[in-house]
Amino acid sequence: LVQVRRLSKTYGEGEAAVTVLRALDLDIDAGRIVALCGPSGSGKSTLLNIIGCLDRPTSGTYHLAGQDMSALDRTAQAAARLTYLGFIFQSFHLLPDITALENVMLPLQYAGIPLAERRARAESMLARVELTDRMHHRPNQLSGGQKQRVAIARACVSRPRLLLADEPTGALDTRTGRAVLDLLEEIHAEEALTIVIVTHDNSVAAWAHQRIDLRDGRIVSSPPDAHV
């Protein structure tokens, strides 16, 4: 499903250039749950953003379901994100002026789903992350872990084919984090969802099917082709 070849990413130029990803190769089969681990600053979010079509590599190729994503223009990339991808951001990126429920309903609006069904599906997803009693709060009326769960619900509600999760349990206590993993596992079982989950938590990495380690922009500890 995901095929990355000789992927590199450099910020800045000349003396100020910072190379963050270094000619990475990576293959992820459909339906796999892959944990992406590594030290702070090693390039995990950068790699996830490129896979999620939120950023472009400096060089190398990225194919999603056989399609060369670097060949797409911005409009086509945005369409791919809407129909195919779900993204849970490390800093959540909720819309501040609408409620948790309205935030979760938003991806379904772009998909043209009628109001009653949008509301029902969003309420159901918020119940699954245990936020029913906070769904009419706006983000600044929510705790850190509550905002994280809204971001999780929003990413899952549109039933994506590929879910990209950047440290989705980072702000959660153990029990709530486990409830989130249970939710992801249920959706995975229902739909053979492919999941790439960046995490610092070894128990989350152990929960995944396979673990990939990143260090200084290189994959260091997985099978020779990094085929998972």
Added chain:
Amino acid sequence: LVQVRRLSKTYGEGEAAVTVLRALDLDIDAGRIVALCGPSGSGKSTLLNIIGCLDRPTSGTYHLAGQDMSALDRTAQAAARLTYLGFIFQSFHLLPDITALENVMLPLQYAGIPLAERRARAESMLARVELTDRMHHRPNQLSGGQKQRVAIARACVSRPRLLLADEPTGALDTRTGRAVLDLLEEIHAEEALTIVIVTHDNSVAAWAHQRIDLRDGRIVSSPPDAHV
């Protein structure tokens, strides 16, 4: 050092009222390291903000070093925060248009410290959180864990008497998180710094002198007077 009596906090009014803290009692001796734990949404950040003079209780009292903080006006509260308190926010709150180094220098500027010394102390603190090679980056050029470390350096550089840390290792890998705890332990040893650290990480709670558990706005698992 910290004395909280019958502290309550309620947001909203009437039907929309949400009671987040419920008549809490808490005593923290100077020089102690206290871990504050509890489920997502239990009131940890709210309690920390009140202790840090960033918010006011709905009822009850809070004394810091014998002084009734609820009796202070906004200006006096701001002065207390500058001279006495260091705060590491759950969402960092770095100034986006200046570099990491400039962010860390900022508290010293308010203290009237000359430029050369501000720079030297900020560079030293950034080195202790392993960010020397990123100190001229702005926050949007930093990873999640790098931003967290800038927030940590900024809170420590002014040598506060009371450090309030809201999940300071949440975005960090195990090794970097351990380096942060080592830094806090060194400063604590140098100056008998009092630390209240909100955390979901049991190894961080174990590192502290004492652990307090919060559940639905009440302290549930510590000695009868919650005296630590």
